[in-house]
Amino acid sequence: MTASRTHLSRRSLLAASSLAPLALPRLARAEGQGPLRIAALSPLTGAGGSYGPAMVKAIRAVVEEANKAGGILGRPVELVAEDDQTNPEAAVRAARKLIDVDRVAAICGVWASSVASAVAPLCWESGTFMMATAGADALTALPHRGFFARTQPNTTLQGRKFGEFALSQGAKKVVMLSPQTPFAQSQFDNIAAALKPAGGSAELLIYDDKKPSYRTEVQQVLRGRPDAIVLGGYLPDTTVLVKDLLRAGFTGTRIAFAYSVNQKLIDSVPADTVEGIFTIAPSPAEGSPAWKHMASIAGTDSPDPYSTQSYDQANLILLAMQAAGTATGTAIRDNLRKISQAPGGTRVGNITEGLAALKAGHSINYEGASGPCDFTENGDILDCQFRYEQVKSGKLTLLRIA
Numbered sequence: 001m002t003a004s005r006t007h008l009s010r011r012s013l014l015a016a017s018s019l020a021p022l023a024l025p026r027l028a029r030a031e032g033q034g035p036l037r038i039a040a041l042s043p044l045t046g047a048g049g050s051y052g053p054a055m056v057k058a059i060r061a062v063v064e065e066a067n068k069a070g071g072i073l074g075r076p077v078e079l080v081a082e083d084d085q086t087n088p089e090a091a092v093r094a095a096r097k098l099i100d101v102d103r104v105a106a107i108c109g110v111w112a113s114s115v116a117s118a119v120a121p122l123c124w125e126s127g128t129f130m131m132a133t134a135g136a137d138a139l140t141a142l143p144h145r146g147f148f149a150r151t152q153p154n155t156t157l158q159g160r161k162f163g164e165f166a167l168s169q170g171a172k173k174v175v176m177l178s179p180q181t182p183f184a185q186s187q188f189d190n191i192a193a194a195l196k197p198a199g200g201s202a203e204l205l206i207y208d209d210k211k212p213s214y215r216t217e218v219q220q221v222l223r224g225r226p227d228a229i230v231l232g233g234y235l236p237d238t239t240v241l242v243k244d245l246l247r248a249g250f251t252g253t254r255i256a257f258a259y260s261v262n263q264k265l266i267d268s269v270p271a272d273t274v275e276g277i278f279t280i281a282p283s284p285a286e287g288s289p290a291w292k293h294m295a296s297i298a299g300t301d302s303p304d305p306y307s308t309q310s311y312d313q314a315n316l317i318l319l320a321m322q323a324a325g326t327a328t329g330t331a332i333r334d335n336l337r338k339i340s341q342a343p344g345g346t347r348v349g350n351i352t353e354g355l356a357a358l359k360a361g362h363s364i365n366y367e368g369a370s371g372p373c374d375f376t377e378n379g380d381i382l383d384c385q386f387r388y389e390q391v392k393s394g395k396l397t398l399l400r401i402a
Helices: 010-015 050-069 088-100 113-126 137-141 155-168 186-197 216-220 235-246 261-268 289-298 305-324 329-340 351-359
Strands: 034-040 077-083 106-110 129-132 148-150 173-179 203-209 228-231 251-259 278-282 346-348 364-366 386-392 395-399
Touching: 010 235, 034 050, 034 289, 034 305, 034 395, 050 077, 050 106, 050 289, 050 305, 050 351, 077 088, 088 106, 088 113, 106 113, 106 305, 113 129, 113 148, 129 155, 137 148, 148 346, 155 186, 155 228, 155 251, 155 278, 173 186, 173 216, 186 203, 203 216, 216 235, 228 235, 251 346, 261 395, 278 305, 289 305, 289 364, 305 351, 305 364, 329 364, 346 351, 351 364
Parallel strands: 034 077, 034 106, 106 129, 129 148, 173 203, 173 228, 228 251, 251 278, 346 364
Antiparallel strands: 278 386, 386 395
């Protein structure tokens, strides 16, 4: 089998927005006495459509809470929400509107790595701060000048977790089946790196995610007699793939991203198609004060990883503005770490607590619904826990959080 490598160069990313006029730095774009605007650019349709509505709902709940607490810098906050359709081209069009027409200071709730890589150049060129739940390693290697941060662990960390889990299930020969995504190669490389010290091996097969059947790919993979198969795609193609694996008689271990093998997929296929599949995902900080608060204001008993991250992103953006004393992307960039990981800062987990502490002259350390929310200089999240589940009797069953 051969693996196709993904390269995210500055030139290729900027090509996605080459038809847009060059945007000058907006030193005072969000200034004034009227409402200040932030944006949610999330997948309300497409492969990520199962998650976008909850992400936007969480962001909106934070904005509403901020306004009840008196707003940011004495100004009301407006949320502008756009559907990125889980499609880079559609996302670029929406981002141009958000930046040039709506004049938002920040864009958050960006879900897919392909969307984040297409929109990021627009943000760093215009001085708009951007936060994402996208995990591709290459994103934080871009020349984003500090205008990008993510609450999702990168694929170096995620790939290692997948490899270690495969080993824990007794697998030594692993194949990753994946469409060509910005994170596929890094995910595979780190799975392979985790397997190698234990004498394991890994192979990668890239497939076309628009095909109606993957029988040829499955037959090719099964000739190598793998112990485990990692499903690296999104919900639509994974739905087809699990059916073809069942038809081909594969009985080994199947491991998937939790965003692809979710309850929507489980309910849409015959029970034996998905029974026993393991899923892995970054875990929300279940039971924490921020998680409980987020669940309350967003009206959900079980917030998913992406809605908790979106909740945290909105809080971080607004608190950074308040701490800076000005509502610009540059102000958010320069104050994000001052409010998320200040040594000795007052721990806060929601916008009301954070605003009260800042107005009282205290430094703050935001501890979120998705976890600590501490960032490296290049915008990666420092650490998080992972959630391991398995499909049992048609339901996702929690195995552990670690």
